[in-house]
Amino acid sequence: MSADIAHKLERNLEIHDAAARGRLRRARIVLTLGPLTSAVGVGWAVLQPWRLTLLHPHGQGFYWLFAEPPLYVALVGVLFRWLLAPGIAADVLEGPE
């Protein structure tokens, strides 16, 4: 009888561990999305520096200086990681299955 209970408890713990690992993995993915996006933006800026008119601003108009797509991508990644990801990750770890 006690062996049965021990077996059940062990199984429950295994299920609990698997669920906890799944939550942790999902939290890590969400926390990685922002830095990954920023890395793409920085990588793009390195590969195509001429897309950043701020690096050679002489003679550029307002829109050319305002429209900096690689910086936009990097900024979106930073803002996502800073403003949204921590709350989402916390809710994954504490929330429902």
Next chain:
Amino acid sequence: MILAGIKPQAEFVHWWFATGFLILGLLLVSEAVVGHDVWAMRPWRRYLWPSFAFLMGVLMFPVMTFFTNSTIHMIAHGSWAQVLLLTGGAELGLARGKLHSQYWRLCSALGLAVSGAAFLVHEQNGWLFARAAFLHHLAGWTLLVAALFPLLQAFRPRSLTAAYGFGFTFLVLAVILYSDRDIAPIFGHLSYYAGVPHR
């Protein structure tokens, strides 16, 4: 004359909307990763992507108004504005609990299908005319195929494939729009009639 001086070039507008779609994509992919129940734990988060889609629909109206290259351009931009408003509005209704039927998600499918069709209809040049033409064709077919994801979500709301597919659609669309230039070659092709690349 004054308007022509302050109006941004089309490629800038494409990049700004690309940024909007990048944000939409990140929100939707995150929701797919953690699941709807976790996502909805904080009430404000439920409204995030629908209100963003709605806002992009509102911002599409100035694009329709000021970029009047041709009638078909105005119709295309106008239809995008309307389907973005419809998609955002329907999803806001679902998030608020005013709408209950899962079939309201068909509005998102309609939105993607109409957007895809508008891309294809308003691009009158062939695929290799210039980069903008290529990207319009690519975006059009991408959105038409991607309309299957929200269609699937309407009938199987818990489908992970549909949720990820819907989210990644906007990330792909962001890449397509960021790649746009007003006049640039595509795979070494640039029609003589397209003009001279400016940068």
